[in-house]
Amino acid sequence: xxxxxxxxxxxxxxxxxxxxxxxxxxxxxxxxxxxxxxxxxxxxxxxxxxxxxxxxxxxxxxxxxxxxxxxxxxxxxxxxxxxxxxxxxxxxxxxxxxxxxxxxxxxxxxxxxxxxxxxxxxxxxxxxxxxxxxxxxxxxxxxxxxxxxxxxxxxxxxxxxxxxxxxxxxxxxxxxxxxxxxxxxxxxxxxxxxxxxxxxxxxxxxxxxxxxxxxxxxxxxxxxxxxxxxxxxxxxxxxxxxxxxxxxxxxxxxxxxxxxxxxxxxxxxxxxxxxxxxxxxxxxxxxxxxxxxxxxxxxxxxxxxxxxxxxxxxxxxxxxxxxxxxxxxxxxxxxxxxxxxxxxxxxxxxxxxxxxxxxxxxxxxxxxxxxxxxxxxxxxxxxxxxxxxxxxxxxxxxxxxxxxxxxxxxxxxxxxxxxxxxxxxxxxxxxxxxxxxxxxxxxxxxxxxxxxxxxxxxxxxxxxxxxxxxxxxxxxxxxxxxxxxxxxxxxxxxxxxxxxxxxxxxxxxxxxxxxxxxxxxxxxxxxxxxxxxxxxxxxxxxxxxxxxxxxxxxxxxxxxxxxxxxxxxxxxxxxxxxxxxxxxxxxxxxxxxxxxxxxxxxxxxxxxxxxxxxxxxxxxxxxxxxxxxxxxxxxxxxxxxxxxxxxxxxxxxxxxxxxxxxxxxxxxxxxxxxxxxxxxxxxxxxxxxxxxxxxxxxxxxxxxxxxxxxxxxxxxxxxxxxxxxxxxxxxxxxxxxxxxxxxxxxxxxxxxxxxx
Numbered sequence: 001x002x003x004x005x006x007x008x009x010x011x012x013x014x015x016x017x018x019x020x021x022x023x024x025x026x027x028x029x030x031x032x033x034x035x036x037x038x039x040x041x042x043x044x045x046x047x048x049x050x051x052x053x054x055x056x057x058x059x060x061x062x063x064x065x066x067x068x069x070x071x072x073x074x075x076x077x078x079x080x081x082x083x084x085x086x087x088x089x090x091x092x093x094x095x096x097x098x099x100x101x102x103x104x105x106x107x108x109x110x111x112x113x114x115x116x117x118x119x120x121x122x123x124x125x126x127x128x129x130x131x132x133x134x135x136x137x138x139x140x141x142x143x144x145x146x147x148x149x150x151x152x153x154x155x156x157x158x159x160x161x162x163x164x165x166x167x168x169x170x171x172x173x174x175x176x177x178x179x180x181x182x183x184x185x186x187x188x189x190x191x192x193x194x195x196x197x198x199x200x201x202x203x204x205x206x207x208x209x210x211x212x213x214x215x216x217x218x219x220x221x222x223x224x225x226x227x228x229x230x231x232x233x234x235x236x237x238x239x240x241x242x243x244x245x246x247x248x249x250x251x252x253x254x255x256x257x258x259x260x261x262x263x264x265x266x267x268x269x270x271x272x273x274x275x276x277x278x279x280x281x282x283x284x285x286x287x288x289x290x291x292x293x294x295x296x297x298x299x300x301x302x303x304x305x306x307x308x309x310x311x312x313x314x315x316x317x318x319x320x321x322x323x324x325x326x327x328x329x330x331x332x333x334x335x336x337x338x339x340x341x342x343x344x345x346x347x348x349x350x351x352x353x354x355x356x357x358x359x360x361x362x363x364x365x366x367x368x369x370x371x372x373x374x375x376x377x378x379x380x381x382x383x384x385x386x387x388x389x390x391x392x393x394x395x396x397x398x399x400x401x402x403x404x405x406x407x408x409x410x411x412x413x414x415x416x417x418x419x420x421x422x423x424x425x426x427x428x429x430x431x432x433x434x435x436x437x438x439x440x441x442x443x444x445x446x447x448x449x450x451x452x453x454x455x456x457x458x459x460x461x462x463x464x465x466x467x468x469x470x471x472x473x474x475x476x477x478x479x480x481x482x483x484x485x486x487x488x489x490x491x492x493x494x495x496x497x498x499x500x501x502x503x504x505x506x507x508x509x510x511x512x513x514x515x516x517x518x519x520x521x522x523x524x525x526x527x528x529x530x531x532x533x534x535x536x537x538x539x540x541x542x543x544x545x546x547x548x549x550x551x552x553x554x555x556x557x558x559x560x561x562x563x564x565x566x567x568x569x570x571x572x573x574x575x576x577x578x579x580x581x582x583x584x585x586x587x588x589x590x591x592x593x594x595x596x597x598x599x600x601x602x603x604x605x606x607x608x609x610x611x612x613x614x615x616x617x618x619x620x621x622x623x624x625x626x627x628x629x630x631x632x633x634x635x636x637x638x639x640x641x642x643x644x645x646x647x648x649x650x651x652x653x654x655x656x657x658x659x660x661x662x663x664x665x666x667x668x669x670x671x672x673x674x675x676x677x678x679x680x681x682x683x684x685x686x687x688x689x690x691x692x693x694x695x696x697x698x699x700x701x702x703x704x705x706x707x708x709x710x711x712x713x714x715x716x717x718x719x720x721x722x723x724x725x726x727x728x729x730x731x732x733x734x735x736x737x738x739x740x741x742x743x744x745x746x747x748x749x750x751x752x753x754x755x756x
Contacts (some may be wrong), residue, residue: 008069013054013076014041030063037077050080053634057619060115068635084110085119089128097154104157111164118170126171129162130180152194155187159200166207173211178218181208185222188231195236202231202242209249216253223250225262225269232274237290240279244293247271251300252434256307263304267449276446288623291439298441299434305452306431308379309421313371320378323385324367328355330388331399358403360412370414375430376421384417386453387460394457398464411467412506413460419510420460424452427517435665437592437684443526454528462535463513469540470509512543519546565726566719573718577711581697586610589690590623591683605633606683612701614638615673617681641675645698653682671695 006026011019020040024033031046038046051061054076061069069075079087088110091103110116133155166173187201205223208215223246231243247266254262266272275297279290286294313320332355353364361367371381388395402410425431445451520534588607605628606617618633648654651672666684669691673681685691692710699706 008073009071010069010073010075012037012051013074017041019074024069026066026069030061030066034077041077043077048080048083049077051075052078055632055634057112057634058109059113062115070634070636072631073634081113081116081119085116085123085125089120089123089125092128092132101154101157104154104161108157108160108164111161114168114170117165117168121165121170126162126165126175129158129165130176132158133162134177134179134183152197156194156196156200159197159204163200163203163207166204173208173215176208176215181215181218181222185219185227188223188227195239198231198239199242202239202246206242206246206249209246209253213253216250220250220254225265225271229269229271229274232271233278235282237279237282237284237287241287241290241293244275244279244290244297248293248296248300251297260304263301272446272449276443280443280446288439291441292437294441294446295438296434298445299429299432301445302428302430302452303432305379305425308382309375309377309425309430311378312374313368313378313381315366315368315372320381321368323381324356327359327384327388328352330392331355331359331396356414359399360402360410360414360416362415367414370418373418375425376418379425380418380421383421383453383456383460384414386450387417387457390453391457394461398461402464411464411509415503415506416463416467416509417456417460419506420463420513421456423510423514424456424459424517427514427521428452437669437686438665442521442524444528444531447527451528455531458528458532458535459513459517462516463509466513466516466540467505467509470505470512512540515543562723565723569722570715570719573715573722574706576718577696577706577714578700580714581693581700581706582608582612584693585697585701586612587627588616589686589694590620590628591686593619606681607633608639608697608701612639615681637673637675637681639701641679642673642698642702643676644674645671645695645702646674647671647695651682652680653684671698673698 008024008026009021010024011021013019020037022037030051034049034051035046037051038044038049043049052075053059053061054074058076059065060081061075078084088103088107091099092107094100094103107120111120165171184201184204187197188205205219209219225247228243228247231239234240251259251262275294279294280286315321356367357364359367361370363369371378398411399413402413445455448454516535516538519538520531523534525531525534585608588605590603590605593602593604603620603623604617605620605624606615607628607630608615609630615637616630616633617635617637618628620628648667648670651670653672654667654670669685669688671683671685671691671694673683675681683694685694689710692708696706696708696711
């Protein structure tokens, strides 16, 4: 007969004694259980003792987490959190250097436990640590010369304990003094050779900036980009990651009017070039955290374009109008010099109007009106001017080439540039906050100081090339001329007086160009030249072939017999998908615990038991290389206790306020399990695929429909394959019941070619 659900069999250790095997009744108060254990070893004052896990985490067991104890667990009787905190609080103030060092080492370890952390903080432990940091250098300046390793370890453990204690979110970051900030900032330089101190100092600076506006201002005054740059030129990728994280934090929290100024400083210090040389092109793989920080820097850099993107052109602003005049001058320079020398004002106006039409503007009389829509606003005009000045030959060729064509076949440079700029901003998500989980940086954007402008220059030439290729395949453009509507093109567009044949053609070309750009970007080209090379291989003809191939693979037969066959086999396919999802849950997934200091976040793993009755989960020190055994996961949640699965904004952890919490990408990856007694298990999936797998699997466990995009795609793919298999012409073909026999070995192996 199985033991009652409230009884847990465990082993309990005590130094110098044999472990006890006992049954814990989860209905009894924890204090009564501890008293029973103490009585067994004749220990008085049971209030001074507590139980903790002996599995390496050493976390204390409390009334809140006691349900996490599982059968077969090994526990340890130890001093209570309050007693331990009191003892360490006294020992770290010892006059003995050895005792002080050992106690700080223990404090750094114990501080990971929130129960201990709360007790130590209640003793004003954070203030004690900050005082030690502020005065430590002066107090032990003489000892440092003769005991430098000891002093370095002592400071390292002090900073580690501080970081772990602050990570629990119990104490506000706003409480720290300028003296403390100055000291931490000084360690970024003074202890550059001590990796552990440098790591923790950078981590503390980043957390200060992200968690307090007042501290951001103080940190920005104490630390300069010039002090951070040398750390990027080393070989330690972890230090480089911390350094870029601090730069990103300063960038993110800077006021709008200061961001461009900071960007200029970064450009002066050649940050991009240093990152390209010492990080991206270094002879080592880029880990996930570094990839994330590079992605954040990429996003924040492109977000500097938002101001221009959302700025409308003022038709009365002469400086802005001069940019349009410059575009005209560069394109028609020789012609304008001969015509400007003579002629009336009316003739010149007529000539300007004609030239603006050739440049492809909608408003030929006053082209400034073309830039009053946001986005892309003035950013489109900036891109056009950059292209005209830095790629002058290509610019003149495109303008003259299209102005000499008949009106129906011209690729309007002005309109194309405006639409392309808008599309590129959408692709790069200009103006959106960086995601906490994304690692999607593009190395090619770190190869040029004007990467967005160069990106535009490459893409506008692609657009012109694709226009010509589609014009050669005139059937596509004829559809627009005949009034046939394409995806995204509605009657509202065609009925608009300002919308005509060229706009319809441009709409079609833009769809193809976007597909070309997106397909090229997915290959992560290492340079802009490599990006251009990828685009060369993605001609309009190639895109048509890819589309045709994809249509064939996703072919949907609509005849009645086929639909009936689909309906008949769909439940079987859905059951197959369900089993796949549950099998993936049994394998498990590593998730990241997110908070304000991302690189220091711990990993945790969750997996379903093979019998599909229990979810096992627990914290990990690092990302695992493969599956994590059930036995090593401390916590479990019976599937029967799950009440609901919620996603997105309905998740409890998505209702918290934070600098990066409310962005769209994180919301799309968030889901939570709600269970008894208002309990919750919060997830942020590593990617969209894992999100779909887990939400499908959990819904399947609860007997609900699997509604994810992945399920719909899998269902379509598997249905299509199954139907095609069933429709194969197998008439008069006998299908054997047994596999064919294995042929005999050949008489010799002379036909084998020895590669060596």
